[in-house]
Amino acid sequence: MAVNAERFLADLHKLRQFGAAGVGKGVVRPAYSKADIEARAWLSDKMAEAGLTSRMDPVGNLFGLAEGRSILLGSHSDSQPEGGWLDGALGVIGALEVARSSDRPVSVVSFQDEEGRFGVTTGSAIWAGQVSLEEADRLTDHTGVAFGEARQAVSHLAGDFVDPTSFSGFIEMHIEQGPTLDTAEEQIGVVTDIVGIRDMRITFNGRQNHAGTTPMHLRRDAFQALAAFSAEIETRFRNLVTPRTVWTIGHVSLHPNASSIVTGRAVFSMQWRDGDSDRLARMEEIIRLTAQEIAASRGLTVEFGKMLGLEPVAMDRRLANALATSAEKVSPGRWRRMPSGALHDATNVARIMPVSMLFVPSIGGISHAFDEDTDEADLVAGLHVLEDAVSAIG
């Protein structure tokens, strides 16, 4: 029995109704919100209709279990605080459609809090043993609510954790969340690896001063140091990075942050991502050296916070090759192998079983925003690749 593209699209639009908000196809469905819990109840019913045994674990990860050993498909159904309709949802509804139409045993999962209200990919991290439940329970969201408290919202629905050894592997279909496929007018990305991330808080300490009476040559302006650092690392990275390497200063906090005062302290986030651990390490050396040199030459000091590090994760070769073969069947010449620049639940699941991912395009590369979207033809192409690969893996 083949997948039903219309039913698949209709269910995607139904899932969107839980938390529909903002403009266009926007969704507000963060982990443990009313919309999230109602969406999981609806998904649970859909799983049962598909002949799967629905099970929610203690943190809200929702499984639809086939009998015996099965391949696990899925993603997450929680959203960003201002999210789109496909981020996560696509992988869950695609999994559901393949499960209900495939002759093979296919299980489905919607992980909880992939979007990091509390941590990063919280639900799958706990399930895969990356973070203990005790540690996770102490995580808080930005309003101070603890994870251990928030997850009580699903305690009446929750059973035990699902045993991962009953799955032969995991495939996650997801939107690319970047512009590569859309720009190239391609339909499918077969993920080679999920890039590693380094994230570090850096502080420049200068001297807070009066912006009228302090001559430029006597200033120790922490914002100017930050601006110079940003320009300098761009130059120094040039001979090291590849076109897929990225780095971002996304968070900046100045003190005292007043127009008439020379900035005494600048705290900022430095994040960089690449598929190669060695390159990540060499970038770290450049970052530290550049910040130290800029601080020293301008009479400031620099402090480096604790570095968050997530290693690159290679996808399973056999599963990726099956996806590649299916992609060439479904979209001949309109697919590529590519790294994932974003983290996904697959990063955690790769610790405990063979994992692979496929991408469909994001229009304009837009994600984590109400106007995130993908052509329906591309969504359906992704569904067919997933179906064909599952059938081939056997």
Add this chain to the structure above:
Amino acid sequence: MAVNAERFLADLHKLRQFGAAGVGKGVVRPAYSKADIEARAWLSDKMAEAGLTSRMDPVGNLFGLAEGRSILLGSHSDSQPEGGWLDGALGVIGALEVARSSDRPVSVVSFQDEEGRFGVTTGSAIWAGQVSLEEADRLTDHTGVAFGEARQAVSHLAGDFVDPTSFSGFIEMHIEQGPTLDTAEEQIGVVTDIVGIRDMRITFNGRQNHAGTTPMHLRRDAFQALAAFSAEIETRFRNLVTPRTVWTIGHVSLHPNASSIVTGRAVFSMQWRDGDSDRLARMEEIIRLTAQEIAASRGLTVEFGKMLGLEPVAMDRRLANALATSAEKVSPGRWRRMPSGALHDATNVARIMPVSMLFVPSIGGISHAFDEDTDEADLVAGLHVLEDAVSAIG
């Protein structure tokens, strides 16, 4: 009768007791605080002891009036939320000491809210007709209290506004609040002009994106635009500015300000100061052009907010020359003529009478902080210059 340096220093320390706080000689005495009102009551008694007629106006400006036509000396006795013991206080107590020892008719003033709890140099701005009382009454502090409400705290002490035409001129002694005199080991600055200020809010609008999936060459990162702007104006200003020109990016607000998101919008303050209106205008041209070019080359847009402009104010030549002659007598070879990079009450008073200012050093250039300080020898030198100039002006 000569000034009494010990009595002058003793009174400075007494005034410091009203609101003494923080470390060292720190003071917390913002406008209309209990400490501020008590300090003004004490000052009023001191004025009466000096044979002056004490008068508080409806906004809390406190005058000690000599009989007939007189020269007005003074500054302000309110402080920053975390201030030093000399900012404003020096000019008030110096004025009191000269008034009580001079043979000439000398009046004294302590203006209210120079430090801008509500506006900027609020009390002197109202007295000099720069701002109407009706407008001022609608100003609010950062907690939402209106000026019109706050000034009721002195209504039981307040009489009419003082007629400015009874004064022949105004001299304000003040700490420099910058490092120039301290670095040069000089004692006195005779102010040539108070620099003009331009302050404008600028916004770069880029595209908010995922920091993992958006390749560097496709980003429209508003923070990177800001960093590039900061570096580029420094280069472009080089052939235009003087060593006394200053510019500051002191306030920065990024949206959404998250480490994993490419910044979609950067709002920042651009402030620049110089004694020459033409130079201020040419700097504005460079700022606008540079921001537009950087936005265009990176695929962003730029918006300019309303520009706040305060014109440079030249000091009265006759009064400044008298101060210069006295400075050379008191501190031969250890004084200079210099602009004031900070705003002062003198800026407003210059609208209605001849005005001049003299500076004494700030140790380390530090001001608007608890550790603001000046050597007592320099405070006394300032007092002697003020006394001598008043005597010479006649």
